[in-house]
Amino acid sequence: MSLEILTSASLSPVKHGFFTRKGGASSGVFSGLNCGMGSSDQKEMVTINRERVAAAMDVDTLARVHQVHSADVVVVDGPQGDAEEADAMVTNVPGVALSILTADCQPVLFADREASVIGAAHAGWRGALDGVLTNTVEAMLGLGAKRKNIQAVIGPTISQRAYEVGPEFLDEFLSNDGENNRFFIRGEGDRYLFDLPAFGLHCLRLAGVELAEWTHHCTYSDPDRFFSYRRATHKKEADYGRLISVIRL
Incomplete structure (x- = not known):
């Protein structure tokens, strides 16, 4: 089965893709394109999956970070050693492919096509609230991007109808900004019910990104195409796969 790659005209012609779970080598609860090295899937299957993604992006390796739900951003200016703890990356180096893993959180890809600067962020509720999207934009500016030229696209993520939370969750957002009740x-x-992609778009616009959009794919509601941490939890499955999103110059 061939890979299924979702793209956005807003980022084109920069090469990018939000990969679904289709076309991978994994089986069981990980069936398909599980790219999570931190999952309990067979490592050789994850390696095969990541190699297929790299080939689709016309690169040998995928730059990555050890994601920890932070607001930290790494500047990638060449070959990586061990993955650093962070939740976003930026680069202006041709041929470097930035990759982000998600399983309900927001994968966000950024591009300033004029300046040839790109970014990729993993933005769950914690990272988004703490400023990972704003920090990604600021890191891009540090590489020569211009705020007015940055475009950002949120890929498949959990939608509001599937994201039930408790009152303490609401309180944390209201303590940050009373208008977050919207x-x-x-x-x-x-x-x-929390609208994560709407909050992500709000954060992007506060950061000065004039063109920001969501692909409108819900990870929870489409098990044939997407992995979902929350769906796996509700089904009492032992683990879950991770989706990958990639952008490169």
Whole structure:
């Protein structure tokens, strides 16, 4: 089965892709293109999957970070050693492919085509609230990008209808900014439904990104195409696969 790669005209002609789970070598709960080295999947299968992604992006290796739900950004200016702890990367080096793993969190790809500067961020609720998207934009500016020329696309992520949270979650967002209540609607009992991609778009616009969009793919609601941490938890599965999103100059 061939790989399925979602793209956005907003980032073209910069080579990029939000990869679905289709076309991979993994099996079981990881069936498909699981690219998570930190999962309990067979390492040789994950390696095969990552090699298929690299080939699709016309590169030998994929730059990566050890994602920890932080707001930290790494500048990639050449071959990597061990992956650093961070949740975003930027580069202006041709041929460097930035890769981000997600399984409900937001994968966000950035490009300033005029300056030839790109970025990739893993933005769950914690990282987004703490500023990972703003920090990615600032790191791109440090490489010569211009704020008005940066475009950003949020790939497959969990949608509001599937993201139930408790009152303490809402309180954390309201303590940051009282107007964040716009990203929540009432659920059953004391529960709320949180709109992660809408919050991500809000963060991007606060960072000065004028063209920002979401692909409108929900990871939770489409098990044939996407891995989902929350869906796996609800099904009481032992583990879950990780989706990969990549951009390169």
